[in-house]
Amino acid sequence: QQQVKQSPQSLIVQKGGIPIINCAYENTAFDYFPWYQQFPGKGPALLIAIRPDVSEKKEGRFTISFNKSAKQFSLHIMDSQPGDSATYFCAASLTNTGNQFYFGTGTSLTVIP
Amino acid sequence: EAEVAQSPRYKITEKSQAVAFWCDPISGHATLYWYRQILGQGPELLVQFQDESVVDDSQLPKDRFSAERLKGVDSTLKIQPAELGDSAMYLCASSKTIFRDEQFFGPGTRLTVL
Secondary structure: OOOEEEEOOEEEEEOOOOOEEEEEEOOOOOOEEEEEEEOOOOOOEEEEEEOOOOOEEEEOOEEEEEEOOOOEEEEEEOOOOHHHOEEEEEEEEOHHHOOOEEEOOOEEEEEEO | OOOOEEEOOEEEEOOOOOEEEEEEOOOOOOEEEEEEEOOOOOOEEEEEEEOOEEEEOOOOOOOOEEEEOOOOOOEEEEEOOOOHHHOEEEEEEEEOOOOOOOOEEOOOEEEEEO
16 A cells, blocks of 8 residues: 655646645655655655744755645745756655655656757 | 665576675664565565664575564665565665664665566
8 A cells, every 4th residue: 555645747847847746655654755856877865854843844946745634745946947856755754653654656857948 | 964774776686596685774763664565565574684783584585585684773675486476676664763763765776587
């Protein structure tokens, strides 16, 4: 059973656009929600993360919006650049019981110059 | 900047052969994770170590996969015998502790089973 559902599977935007990637989860005990960026042939790298006690977190051009009641969270990339073209994964974990990450299926983002 | 090291980066093997992957976590990181990432999907946890002890290996196919972290530092993941369905990226990650901590990923080992 997929613990975290991610959409869309792929996304194409023009440079300067604001791609939005969405994730939904079922387990209300999850308490840590990171987003990872992965370039071809590389391991995932942490981009930004949020805990359920806040509704939004911003780091540079990347923003996470978190809706605890809907059990959803999303990644927004402001002023997207061609260098942002990568695969993005959301994840969720129970940090007090082993910190196992449950990953979404990934979104392939292409930013057209 | 400290990084998780993995080797080899690429491995091609034939069905029924044995393969082994090595991971060296960031120095001082007590927790080590092995993930499998099938093309087009997110990583899935295979095994998790806290120091030299296995914390979770519920998703590890134990009939053919084994993992060890004998001295609580580097780790080896072995597959014997390899099957066609094992073709995937094998990722190692580490974190300072088992609780409430960011996981840092290595570059992965791309396994192709022919």
